[in-house]
Amino acid sequence: MYQLLDPSRFVVFITGATSGFGAAAARRYVAAGGKVIATGRREDRLIALRDELGHDNCHIVPLDVRDRAAMEAAVAAIPAPFDAINIVLANAGLALGLQSAAEADLDDWQTMIDTNISGLVYTVRLLLPGMIARGGGHVVTLGSVAGEFAYPGGSVYAATKAFVKHFALAIRSDLQGKNVRVTDIQPGLTETEFSLVRFKGDEGKAAQPYSDTKAMSAEDIAESIFWATSLPEHVNVNKIQLMATTQAIGPFDIYREK
Known part of the structure; x- marks a missing residue:
């Protein structure tokens, strides 16, 4: 039987920690003895999370991952002992709208690209050198089943999550010999603020x-993230794809002339 790593050694940088998967993951790691750097745009929620988890366990950084300069400044200013980061959870992301490609709002498309792609690569690129210098770590990206199974109205969102999937696989190869693991988490139907956004x-x-179904929860996804990062260092989980039991891959969309 595997001996799990001591979770108290985990120092976790989380983007999008103000709700959903990010907030649930922050609670999971702190409950297990870890420390968390929680980032996000809504400062009031970050303050509430820090008050809940304790100042010794949770350091907050209000920022927007789309702002590269703010990301660079934030990473450079993280105080000890929170600066000994060994897990990066690149969680910040969103979907906007469900219109067809010919009717979608270009501003919505751009926001998804800037957040789900640019914000992700800023996060990973800025934090990788420190983990390598400290002897290793774990990058966890937040993808989606949409990155593998496209659906009507989800064109750009699905495309951004396909990027996440391939980015994770590619940096996995780049990091050979660096003792840095990479896992892409690909959730399906999960009831969070995702649809409200x-x-x-x-x-x-x-x-x-x-409606009338049993979706997964943010805590379900946080548990899968925690499990993947808790395995021995010689074990890398490339991806975890999760769906609610009540969800499955749908039939092909076939247009029929009338």
């Missing part, structure tokens, strides 16, 4: 994907 606060539309 996608539909810009429309609670009725946001509730529809979860």
Whole structure:
């Protein structure tokens, strides 16, 4: 039987920690004895999270991952002992809208690209050198089943998550010999604020994907992240793809002339 790594040695940098997977992961790691650097745009939520988890366990950095200069400054200014980062959870991301490609809002597309792709690569690139210098670590990216199974109205969102999947696989090869593991987490139907953000606060539309079904929770995904990072250092989980039991891959979309 595997001897799990001591979770108290974990120092975890989390983007998008103000809700959903990021906040759940922060709670999971601190509950296991780890320390967390929680980042996000909503400072009030970060303060509440730090108050909940304790100042000795949670250091907060209000920022937008799309802002490269802010990311660079934040990483450079992390105080000890939080600066001994050995897990990077590149979680910040979003979907906006569900219109067809010919009708979608270009600003929404750009926001998804800037957040899900640019924010991700800034996060990983800025934190990798420190982990390598300290002897190793673990990069966890937040993808989606949409990165493998496209759906109507999800064109750019799905494309950004396909980028995440391949980025994780590519840096896995780049990091050979550096003792840095890479795992892409690919959740399916999970009830968080995801749909509320996608539909810009429309609670009725946001509730529809979860109606009359049993979706996964943010805590379910956080547990899978924790498990992957808790395995012995010689074990790398390339990806974890999760779906609710009530969700499956749908039929092909076939257009039929009338």
